[in-house]
Amino acid sequence: MLIRKLDSIFDLDEEDRQALLDLPVTLRDVAAGQDIVTEGDEPSQCCIVLEGLTNWYKMIPDGRRQIVAFHLPGDIPDLQSLYLGVLDCSLAANTPCRLATVRHEDLKAICRARPRIAAALWRSSLIDGAIFREWILGMGRRSARENAAHLLCEMLVRLDAAGLAVDHQFALPLTQIEMADALGLTPVSVNRALQDLRAERLVAISRRSVRILDWAGLKRVCHFDPAYLHCRSALANAD
Numbered sequence: 012m013l014i015r016k017l018d019s020i021f022d023l024d025e026e027d028r029q030a031l032l033d034l035p036v037t038l039r040d041v042a043a044g045q046d047i048v049t050e051g052d053e054p055s056q057c058c059i060v061l062e063g064l065t066n067w068y069k070m071i072p073d074g075r076r077q078i079v080a081f082h083l084p085g086d087i088p089d090l091q092s093l094y095l096g097v098l099d100c101s102l103a104a105n106t107p108c109r110l111a112t113v114r115h116e117d118l119k120a121i122c123r124a125r126p127r128i129a130a131a132l133w134r135s136s137l138i139d140g141a142i143f144r145e146w147i148l149g150m151g152r153r154s155a156r157e158n159a160a161h162l163l164c165e166m167l168v169r170l171d172a173a174g175l176a177v178d179h180q181f182a183l184p185l186t187q188i189e190m191a192d193a194l195g196l197t198p199v200s201v202n203r204a205l206q207d208l209r210a211e212r213l214v215a216i217s218r219r220s221v222r223i224l225d226w227a228g229l230k231r232v233c234h235f236d237p238a239y240l241h242c243r244s245a246l247a248n249a250d
Contacts, residue, residue: 016085021131036111063108078193150195159204161233179223
C-alpha cells in the first residue's frame with residue numbers, strides 16, 4: 012500500500028520499490044477508537060496504514076475535539092515524528108486498523124541510501140500540508156453543505172488513487188459526529204448537509220458506504236479542484 016501511495020504522487024523505480032519492500036516492519040492491530048500515538052509522546056517509530064482509517068485530532072480542556080486530518084491505507088500519518096521529537100496532537104483509529112511500524116533509524120537509513128524515496132516522502136508530507144490548508148479554507152469560508160460535499164470529493168479522489176474506490180463508490184466508515192469534528196460543524200449541521208446532497212440526487216449514502224451519483228454536480232456544489240491533492244487519479248479531471 013505504501014508503494015502504491017508513493018507511485019500515485021512520485022516516479023519510483025524498481026530498485027526504490029524493492030528497497031521499500033525490504034524495510035523491516037512490525038505488524039500491529041489497533042481497535043477502533045484506540046489511540047495509536049498520543050499528544051506528548053516521543054515515538055521512535057512511524058506507522059504505515061495497511062488497512063482501515065485513522066485521524067489526527069486535538070482536544071481542548073473541556074473535552075471538545077477537532078479532527079485535523081484523515082489518513083488512508085498507504086499513508087504514513089506520523090512521518091513528522093521522524094524529525095519532530097514530541098508529538099503535538101494524537102493519532103487514533105476510526106476503524107479497526109492494521110499498521111506496519113518502522114523504526115526511525117530504518118526510515119532514515121533508506122532515505123540516505125535512496126534519495127528518490129526521501130523525495131517521495133517529502134512530497135507526501137507537503138501534500139498533507141496542502142490538504143490541511145484546504146480544510147482550513149473549508150472551515151473558514153464554505154457553508155456546511157459545501158464543506159460536506161468537498162470532503163466527499165476529496166475522499167473519493169484519495170481512495171481512487173489508493174485503489175479503494177470503484178465506479179464512484181467507496182467505503183466511508185465515519186459517524187456524523189466524526190464528520191462534524193473534522194468539518195468544524197455540529198452533528199445536526201452535518202446531517203442536514205448530507206440530507207441536502209441526497210435530496211439533490213448528488214450522492215447516495217448508506218451506513219458505511221458512499222456512492223457519488225453526479226460527480227460533476229457534486230464538484231460544482233463546492234467548487235472542488237483536486238489540484239491540491241497532487242496525485243494520479245483518473246477522477247482528478249473527470250466529469
